[in-house]
Amino acid sequence: MKVVALVSGGKDSCYAMMKCLQYGHEIVALANLLPADDALDELNSYMYQTVGHQIVVSYAKCMGLPLFRRRIQGSTRHHGLSYSITPGDEVEDLFILLSEVKRKIPSVTAVSSGAIASDYQRLRVESVCSRLGLVSLAYLWKLNQSLLLQEMIKNGIMAITVKVAVMGLDPEKHLGKELSSLEHHLHKLNELYGVNICGEGGEYETLTLDCPLFKNARVVLDEYQVVLHSTNPISPVGILHPSKFHLEQKMENGISLEVSDLVYEVLGGNCPQSCETMSMLSDGSSILVKADNQKIEISKTKKDNTLSLSCWLQNLSGASTGLQTDLELVLTKIELELTECGYSWENLLYIHLYIADMNKFSEANETYVRFITQNKCRFGVPSRSTVELPLSKIGLGLAYMEVLVAADTMKTVLHVQSISGWAPSCIGPYSQATLHKGILYMAGQLGLDPPTMSLCTGGATSELEQALKNSQAVADCFNCSISTSTLLFVMYCSETLVTSDLISVEERAKIFLEEMKINGSDTKSSSLVVDPLFLYILVPDLPKRALVEVKPILYVPGDVETSTDQVVVTIVSSQSSWGFKHESWHSECVQKCVIPGRLCTAILSVSQTQAVKICSTLPHLDLTDKSITEDLMDGIAKFCIYVLDSVLLEAYFSWDDVKSFRIYVRADVNISHTTLSLIYNRVFSEFAELNTTRRTTNDQIFNIIPVLGSGRSARCVDNILTCEIFARKA
Structure with a gap:
């Protein structure tokens, strides 16, 4: 992609550009926001670093790229974490700046920024990118700051400190020092006081004087002044004001262009209407469509x-x-x-x-x-x-x-739209995960390499392992582990996989999760360790022609939900329904995962062999020709409700606690969705009549989902159907 890079002069924005090149993108322009008053070194801004702005203009000549600059007119008016368009806010200056870049260079499709850990900054950059139809690239996002600083120094970022504002950094002693000379000291401050090693908490700011991107010249700082903002003896605050500098040409790559040839001042206080509305979406409720045949x-x-x-x-x-x-x-x-x-x-x-x-x-x-x-x-x-x-x-x-x-609306949503090395981005209006009342609903995860957003090579097991790594990266943001907190893994598998591939996927999933436990990845989870269920679904195709998609559901208890004591509930025993009585083979059909008094999820599969046993219990059924008739599906439905009801009862749950009930039916049974729906509605109604002594309902939602195959194991996905229920106490 052709990229415009946001540059503040700091180490992070410069190294982010280097990472863009590493992943095959092309930097075609630079963009910078600076104070409206040249005499000011720093603004009271949560968004922009402006200390050292006097030198940033020289980056155009150092890199031989056009630099678009705008003087900041707005201030911080929208204080919420997620940003919405707010006239007069400093974010609108960024919108106007990037709008002009896109107008002058229409081929630009992405924006690079140096965000490492600040959701506040990342979300605002993503908001502007979304409005302009650009992709946000944040290749430093979520990287380990200790390793990141080492990488920057090792890869030739020559930057000096231009602001210090934390205990252990003295303006008189540490301003103007190169990062390489401060690396050990910053690690020590991290150990003593928890200081962010890369300065993400505002502990310090830097100014890059040279790096591999500067092909034509490097910046030489001749003179500077130390300006104290606070003389607090514990944590004094000071900035470095550059008073004289020059460019030292790199002879092998030198050019004779004047800086003014490459710098564009972006003026104007109002963004064009076309830019403001280009990404505004129509209201779905206004769409009128015909459904003559449906x-x-x-x-x-x-x-x-x-x-x-x-x-x-x-x-x-x-x-x-x-x-x-x-x-x-x-x-x-x-x-x-x-x-x-x-x-x-x-x-x-x-x-x-x-x-x-x-x-x-x-x-x-x-x-x-x-x-x-x-x-x-x-x-x-x-x-x-x-x-x-x-x-x-x-x-x-x-x-x-x-x-x-x-x-x-008490939910916590993780929606990272920037492409980074952290986990796959969600550029559209769908998030990586949503946490609501202790349940983490994670988006389907593909085996995508996060920085390139391409499927990893190596086949199904490689995709599976990458998808699980991506799932863990998301889980890390909620302080939990997929190896110890997952209630259910739904594994969507492409029909292109043969049986041996499916078995390899299943085996690799178990090994990978066990390795996570052994390696201590589960230390972020609660003391409760969940033994997850697995559900394998065979489907015709997946996004990006992936072979595997993983959909985890995790239990992330809050402080008030950490108790695992069983809640005592009085439930009348189930009556014998339709002549079924418990037999040992019933347990072969079902698996369950229970958090006592809180959650119950279960997976029940019915194979052709088990269908024969159901027929023997219900003599009016016949399976001699191995065909799946409506009568047989009726019997299977009764068996499923009977067994799942027993599971709920044993866990002290009722059908009123069931939040979702999916029935994955093999599509080749040749029974229509309408007929299947009628069968299950009838069965639930009969069940409610048979169990009048306790609270049940025939108003039970169920979703009949046609699939190519399903099962509790990848070794057996040719079941007639598989049921998945999820129950939760209020």
């Missing part, structure tokens, strides 16, 4: 403080109206349902987006962002996973969505 279906249930909604299309004629039209219908219907329930898109926690053709993934995203935007989600955009499913094989349209909605 019937919109929706199921919903409200349990305590959460609402589960699913929406799909029944294809009545078999004719396709196109993915865009189908997805518009689904999104419009969900938006209307949310409004009727008193909610909006900002209440969403998680979205499962199922599409019939992954070749239309870009088209699906374009439609998605017309409805769900950052502006509509004040408390953070929901997390999301997307897979291709054989929807048409059971009579569905081209798009199917499940959404999980919270009545409250």
Whole structure:
């Protein structure tokens, strides 16, 4: 990509440019914001370093690149962590500056910044990039600061301190010193006082005088003054004011251009209307689409403080109206349902987006962002996973969505849009993870190499390992470990994988997680160690033609939820339903993960062999020809409800605690979605009638999802169906 680099003069912005080159990008321009008054060295800004701004203008000649500069007109007016457009805020100066760069150099597609740990700065850069249709590159994000400083020095960043503001750094002694001479001292201050080694807490600021990017000349500081801002004896604050400097030409690369030939002053106080509105998205509710050949279906249930909604299309004629039209219908219907329930898109926690053709993934995203935007989600955009499913094989349209909605907005969302070495970015309005009341819903993770956003090579096991590493990088932000906090791993696997590949994926996943525990990666988790469940789903395709997509759900208890004492609940024993009685082989079908008194998740699979045993329990069924009839599916449904009910009872849960219930059905059973829905509705109704002595409900949400195969093990994904339930106490 062609990149404009934000430069403050500091070491971080310069090294970020070097990382851009390392990953194959091209720096085509520089951009800098400076005080409106040249006499000022520093502004009271949370966003911009301005100390040493007098020298930054020389970077144009040092690098032989155009430098766009703007004098800061605004101030800090929007104090929230996530930024929204605020007239008069200093962030709008950055927007105007980059708007001009894009106007003068239309080929620019990305912006580089030196953000390491500041969400405040990163989110504002991402906000501006989003408005301008640019990609944010933050290759220093989340890097270990100790190793990062060593890298900078080793790779030729020659920078001096121009501000000190922390105990242990003396203006008279340490200003003007090269980083290489202070490295040991900074590590010592980190050990003594927790000082950020790279100065991310404002402990110090630097000015780069030379680096490998400066092909034409280096900066030589001839004279400077030390200006004290505070004489506090414990932590005095001082800055270095450059009073005289010159450029020392590098003879082998020297050029004769004057600095003024490469510097552009960006004026103006108002951004063009076209720039201001170019990324504003249309309101999805205004879209009107026809559904002559399709019937919109929706199921919903409200349990305590959460609402589960699913929406799909029944294809009545078999004719396709196109993915865009189908997805518009689904999104419009969900938006209307949310409004009727008193909610909006900002209440969403998680979205499962199922599409019939992954070749239309870009088209699906374009439609998605017309409805769900950052502006509509004040408390953070929901997390999301997307897979291709054989929807048409059971009579569905081209798009199917499940959404999980919270009545409250007490959620923590991690949405990093910058490309970095940390974890894959989420450039669109979907986040890496959403934490709500102790449950961390993580977006589907692919085996992407974060800095390049390309699938790693080496096949399915390599992708799986990278996806798990990416999952752990996200989990680190919530102080937990995927090896000890995960309740359930849903492993979506491409149909291109043969059985041996699937087995290798399963074996590698277990080894990788065990290695994490042995290596101490689980020290960030709570004292509670969860033994996770695994669910393998075989699908036609995944985004980017990936072979594996990992979707973890983690338990991240807060301070008030750390107790694991069992909550005593009085529940009347289940009556014998439909003639079933417990048999030893039932346990072969199901696995569960229980946090006593809090959570219960279970996976139940029914194979062809187990279907035969169900037939023997229900003599009216016949499986002699091995065909899957509606009667057999009715019997299997009764068996699933019976066994899952037993699991819930044993864990002191009821169906009223169930927040989600997915039924993954092999699409080649040749039974329509409509028929399957009728079967499960009927079975739940019968179950409620049979168990009148305790609280049950026939108003139970369930989502029937067509797949190519499913199972609790990758060794057996040819089950007729697999059920996944997630229950939680209020």
